[in-house]
Amino acid sequence: DTGVSQNPRHKITKRGQNVTFRCDPISEHNRLYWYRQTLGQGPEFLTYFQNEAQLEKSRLLSDRFSAERPKGSFSTLEIQRTEQGDSAMYLCASSDPQGGGNTIYFGEGSWLTVV
Amino acid sequence: DQQVKQNSPSLSVQEGRISILNCDYTNSMFDYFLWYKKYPAEGPTFLISISSIKDKNEDGRFTVFLNKSAKHLSLHIVPSQPGDSAVYFCAASAYFGNEKLTFGTGTRLTIIP
Numbered sequence: 001d002t003g004v005s006q007n008p009r010h011k012i013t014k015r016g017q018n019v020t021f022r023c024d025p026i027s028e029h030n031r032l033y034w035y036r037q038t039l040g041q042g043p044e045f046l047t048y049f050q051n052e053a054q055l056e057k058s059r060l061l062s063d064r065f066s067a068e069r070p071k072g073s074f075s076t077l078e079i080q081r082t083e084q085g086d087s088a089m090y091l092c093a094s095s096d097p098q099g100g101g102n103t104i105y106f107g108e109g110s111w112l113t114v115v
Numbered sequence: 116d117q118q119v120k121q122n123s124p125s126l127s128v129q130e131g132r133i134s135i136l137n138c139d140y141t142n143s144m145f146d147y148f149l150w151y152k153k154y155p156a157e158g159p160t161f162l163i164s165i166s167s168i169k170d171k172n173e174d175g176r177f178t179v180f181l182n183k184s185a186k187h188l189s190l191h192i193v194p195s196q197p198g199d200s201a202v203y204f205c206a207a208s209a210y211f212g213n214e215k216l217t218f219g220t221g222t223r224l225t226i227i228p
Contacts, residue, residue: 004158033215042119042204042218043159056215091158103149104216106158 002026004107006092012113013082020078021110025094032075033104034067035091036060043091043106049075082114118142119207121219129227134192136222138205141186145207149216150179150190153202162203163190192224200226 005024013019025032030051035043046065047057051072061067064082069075079086089109120139128134136150146167151159165172165179165188172179178191192199202223206216 042220045215048215103161105161108158
């Protein structure tokens with residue numbers, strides 16, 4: 001499978017705990033994105049990387065959220081001191097604009113439930 | 116504010132007929148538009164796109180129409196098949212090559228056998 005891979009697929013955590021999600025993009029895709037989707041809404045942009053550089057962050061990304069892509073390959077999204085409002089599906093996506101592709105390809109998402 | 120709007124939360128269509136999903140946008144800077152399909156518990160899957168220099172793009176059973184003056188686009192699926200039952204999201208970006216997408220809230224399409 002050469003698609004975007006995310007894990008864990010599901011995470012249930014207690015309020016106040018930290019959680020980390022990992023994303024492995026499509027091989028050689030230099031752009032990597034994080035989106036969040038809540039019930040009844042479309043995905044909302046959180047942040048994106050060009051290789052290892054984080055180029056843009058949404059105002060939705062509070063200081064409890066941090067994303068990294070240390071070697072320009074996989075990425076992690078960490079949420080510290082989780083709150084019930086963080087419950088959502090976190091989607092990772094990748095693209096290769098330099099290769100001529102303008103399409104963003106999404107992974108299957110990581111569901112977070114904060115109890 | 117909702118810059119991309121899908122005003123129909125759901126749509127039911129008989130198998131074999133045409134499905135028409137609509138999307139409106141407010142940001143005149145948007146010039147690249149995409150449709151994604153999403154099954155439950157999965158990530159969105161790209162279907163078809165259109166840039167603002169065109170008013171129609173076709174790919175098999177899927178056709179997207181863009182009316183820039185009305186800030187409106189639509190997705191036509193013909194003929195509709197049971198496997199098309201899913202949630203469809205319209206998305207837009209501010210300039211070609213910037214894939215930071217703004218999504219609508221989705222339309223749940225149900226194809227009735």
